[in-house]
Amino acid sequence: AGAALFRPLFTTLGLKHVKPIPIALHSLSGTVLGVLLAFRTSQSYDRFWAGRQLWADVANSVRNLGRLAAANCKPSRYEALLRLMQAYPVALRQHLRGQRDMDEFEPYLETSEVNELSTADNLPLALTLSMSVLLADLRTDPSPGGSYLWYSCNEQVTKLTEVIARSEAIAGTPVPISYSRHSSRVVSMFTLMLPLALVGIMDSVPGTVLSTTVISWFLFGIEVIGHNIEEPFGLGGVRRPELLPLRRYSENIILDLQEENRIIERALRSPGKELEDAESAPAAAAESSAGVRIGVAGPVEVVGEEGSSAT
Numbered sequence: 001a002g003a004a005l006f007r008p009l010f011t012t013l014g015l016k017h018v019k020p021i022p023i024a025l026h027s028l029s030g031t032v033l034g035v036l037l038a039f040r041t042s043q044s045y046d047r048f049w050a051g052r053q054l055w056a057d058v059a060n061s062v063r064n065l066g067r068l069a070a071a072n073c074k075p076s077r078y079e080a081l082l083r084l085m086q087a088y089p090v091a092l093r094q095h096l097r098g099q100r101d102m103d104e105f106e107p108y109l110e111t112s113e114v115n116e117l118s119t120a121d122n123l124p125l126a127l128t129l130s131m132s133v134l135l136a137d138l139r140t141d142p143s144p145g146g147s148y149l150w151y152s153c154n155e156q157v158t159k160l161t162e163v164i165a166r167s168e169a170i171a172g173t174p175v176p177i178s179y180s181r182h183s184s185r186v187v188s189m190f191t192l193m194l195p196l197a198l199v200g201i202m203d204s205v206p207g208t209v210l211s212t213t214v215i216s217w218f219l220f221g222i223e224v225i226g227h228n229i230e231e232p233f234g235l236g237g238v239r240r241p242e243l244l245p246l247r248r249y250s251e252n253i254i255l256d257l258q259e260e261n262r263i264i265e266r267a268l269r270s271p272g273k274e275l276e277d278a279e280s281a282p283a284a285a286a287e288s289s290a291g292v293r294i295g296v297a298g299p300v301e302v303v304g305e306e307g308s309s310a311t
Helices: 003-013 023-072 075-096 111-117 123-140 146-171 177-198 205-229 246-268 271-279 281-288
Strands: 301-303
Touching: 023 075, 023 146, 023 177, 023 205, 023 246, 075 111, 075 123, 075 146, 075 246, 111 123, 123 146, 177 205
Parallel strands: none
Antiparallel strands: none
């Protein structure tokens, strides 16, 4: 607004011989500025959308893994895997935002698992390693479909591991500071010189002031949007409406897993399932003598009847 007073200032100081900037020159620079801002905002939105797609991949993989495990794995293995799957989105959210709060895992993991997880540097990676260890002996399971079940479950765990690396690429690779500063400088210089271009074609100072204000607000608004959405995950617990709602995403994934668990439990209590369980009771009793114990990123220990163990 103050810059728009150049015209009366020229008259007051007797500087009428100073000519305004040609509007054609400003129009040409405006075209360059438009391309620069469009590219800047497009790159930021690509990062934002890529982050959202990664969390959609997390939801899909966790749901598929939960469905496969609930329908095909033994109860002890499924319960251990369910705990790890519920902890995974919480761990990924903390990892991407540079946070670390082990109390958030207590509703999902056992105390020993929380203590073991606390020793890991990369929490979501430790959980995927534990999932792989928990599913490892399915690969050599002699029962029909055992190896295929391992392949299907391991494929989902692999996808969860890939999400970690792709998310780290976004969170750990910010837009180059030189590019961000240059775009901000171009916008600042353009809006600073804008009154000198408008003063030559507008007859009123209020019109120059209003036009400069509106155009400046428009351009700086685009620039700010680009800055706000270029870091979709946020860092250090910063909370802005432009950030992806990772807490809501993780809570929805956990609710989906719990719903899957309730559906499976209802199916197991159905009359047809009870008859099937009664027919397979001898085999189930034999298998129950071997327990599955899982620790976070630790080995699976299978204890046989003679007390021998294998990892």
